[in-house]
Amino acid sequence: MSRTVSSLILSSARNSIVCQGKGRWYSICIPNRNKIKWKLVVSRTPLLPAGGCGVGSPLPLQRALRHTSTEEEHLSFQLSPSQINDILRAGELSHKTLDLSGKGASSVLRFESNQLASNSPMEDRRSAATCLQTAGMLFGVFDGHAGSACAQAVSERLLHYIAVSLMPRRSLEEIELAVESMKPVRPILQRHRHPNDVEYREISSRYFENLRVYWQHLLDLDTEPGFSLEEAMVCAFKRLDSDISLEVQAPQDNELMRNIALQVAFSGATACVAHVDGVHLHVANTGDCRAVLGVHEEDGTWSTLPLTRDHNACDEFEIRRLKREHPRSEEKTLFVNDRLLGILMPSRAFGDVQLKWSKELQHSVLENSCDVEALNIYQYVPPNYHTPPYLTAEPEVTYHKLRSKDKFLVIASDGLWEMLSNEKVVKLVAGHLTELNVQKPQLTFKKPVNLGYMHNLLLQRKSRGLASLDRNIATHLIRHAIGSNEYGEVDAEKLAAMLTLPEDLARMYRDDITVTVVYFNSDTIDSHYRSR
Numbered sequence: 001m002s003r004t005v006s007s008l009i010l011s012s013a014r015n016s017i018v019c020q021g022k023g024r025w026y027s028i029c030i031p032n033r034n035k036i037k038w039k040l041v042v043s044r045t046p047l048l049p050a051g052g053c054g055v056g057s058p059l060p061l062q063r064a065l066r067h068t069s070t071e072e073e074h075l076s077f078q079l080s081p082s083q084i085n086d087i088l089r090a091g092e093l094s095h096k097t098l099d100l101s102g103k104g105a106s107s108v109l110r111f112e113s114n115q116l117a118s119n120s121p122m123e124d125r126r127s128a129a130t131c132l133q134t135a136g137m138l139f140g141v142f143d144g145h146a147g148s149a150c151a152q153a154v155s156e157r158l159l160h161y162i163a164v165s166l167m168p169r170r171s172l173e174e175i176e177l178a179v180e181s182m183k184p185v186r187p188i189l190q191r192h193r194h195p196n197d198v199e200y201r202e203i204s205s206r207y208f209e210n211l212r213v214y215w216q217h218l219l220d221l222d223t224e225p226g227f228s229l230e231e232a233m234v235c236a237f238k239r240l241d242s243d244i245s246l247e248v249q250a251p252q253d254n255e256l257m258r259n260i261a262l263q264v265a266f267s268g269a270t271a272c273v274a275h276v277d278g279v280h281l282h283v284a285n286t287g288d289c290r291a292v293l294g295v296h297e298e299d300g301t302w303s304t305l306p307l308t309r310d311h312n313a314c315d316e317f318e319i320r321r322l323k324r325e326h327p328r329s330e331e332k333t334l335f336v337n338d339r340l341l342g343i344l345m346p347s348r349a350f351g352d353v354q355l356k357w358s359k360e361l362q363h364s365v366l367e368n369s370c371d372v373e374a375l376n377i378y379q380y381v382p383p384n385y386h387t388p389p390y391l392t393a394e395p396e397v398t399y400h401k402l403r404s405k406d407k408f409l410v411i412a413s414d415g416l417w418e419m420l421s422n423e424k425v426v427k428l429v430a431g432h433l434t435e436l437n438v439q440k441p442q443l444t445f446k447k448p449v450n451l452g453y454m455h456n457l458l459l460q461r462k463s464r465g466l467a468s469l470d471r472n473i474a475t476h477l478i479r480h481a482i483g484s485n486e487y488g489e490v491d492a493e494k495l496a497a498m499l500t501l502p503e504d505l506a507r508m509y510r511d512d513i514t515v516t517v518v519y520f521n522s523d524t525i526d527s528h529y530r531s532r
Helices: 003-014 058-064 081-089 149-166 169-180 201-221 229-249 255-266 316-325 359-367 422-439 451-463 473-483 492-500 503-509 522-530
Strands: 024-032 035-043 093-096 108-116 124-131 137-145 189-191 268-277 280-286 290-296 302-306 396-401 406-412 513-520
Touching: 081 108, 081 473, 081 492, 093 124, 108 124, 108 473, 124 149, 124 513, 137 149, 137 406, 137 513, 149 189, 149 201, 149 229, 149 255, 149 268, 169 201, 201 229, 201 255, 229 255, 229 268, 229 280, 229 359, 229 396, 268 290, 268 406, 268 513, 280 290, 290 422, 302 422, 406 422, 422 473, 473 492, 473 513, 513 522
Parallel strands: none
Antiparallel strands: 024 035, 093 108, 108 513, 124 137, 124 189, 137 268, 268 280, 280 396, 290 302, 290 406, 406 513
């Protein structure tokens, strides 16, 4: 990045408006391709699990190479290529699907994921798991706001709620009997985690107790065959959000658990979860994370198939929905400056009880809580707050039957989509796939094979640039999201500057970014249609 651009960044930061209050309100400038978009957000200090940093491994490395304030006298935007790669690749996660069930190859070939923090600590989370007592795999991306607590809780819990919702009655009875008899419970999910992903271990027993209450409720319904997949996802989203709300209202002697429950309920998170089972793909979305399918057409071109809508003030369906749910007298105050009640960008989210509870309930819960000030949780009732709830966690579920030309699914938080269009993301993934295929030719040996011949083959492969590629496609997308210039090429100087931006400035130029890319097995999908 040129000296002029670096100076412009610092100047814009030092001249930005900062309003102090309970919790820090600050302006945020995010480049949206060629436009500038300002947000107003609340930053709160999160309560971290013991021994956790709140983001896993990427943040400590990034912070070691990152300034803490624009007020530092000597600011440098220089990073070596290896330092850039270390930062970008610190959160990489990849998993190749194996057939553990004996039922044949999965329609999911593999998935690759990565995260890059802007907030300190990071507010995004991700989850991936294989269903062990039902079929399919689950992938989730969660974008927190006003702290990381809600996104953390939802990332730990939501996939279990969905899996339980899908289990047949007999399986639910078996796990209930095992718990009653104090016997080991068969695992419901096999989680695929980054080695340093954090967990709320201190409250996991409470989470399990409430999950048990949920499956007991499902048993009480006495319905068979149970939910459809769409019903299961909707029910799981709504039940978890209800539990988040009830947990903070319940009497709690353990101060740590009480504080965590408070921070989870009074922060918020959007969520996008995909369930893949054979050729059946369901995507449940609440908020402004996004899922996009990459389609390889018969003529060799690539097309984009969005599977979600952004739930915000830019969506006409959301505006009409909220107007239906509230009196006509509130039509002009539901969205102010493109935010729900002038506060929140997404119009659907977990947590955020300030926009769901009555004023009286908010006051009662906070009045009876200790150390609310220390947790930076406070009661703020926006103007024109008359008929809550204004916010819901109910997802919109999209079904898509996979075809052999559907090659991959990209799920990401809005930090990616603010920088790259759907079409650009699909183009980058498709290009990456093509380059990998070109640069990984089958080694054909001429007999007799000698050491010199093998050496020449390896040199040819190296000369094609394989070593310079990001192996992880999510890293490739993040690199382009924050480092691309006006020509769509990665500018090494700009990339270094964006990675070393001081903590009080980074959020003005980029949000937390979380990306998961799921690759589909075309042969397995083809075989499904051939066997019909």
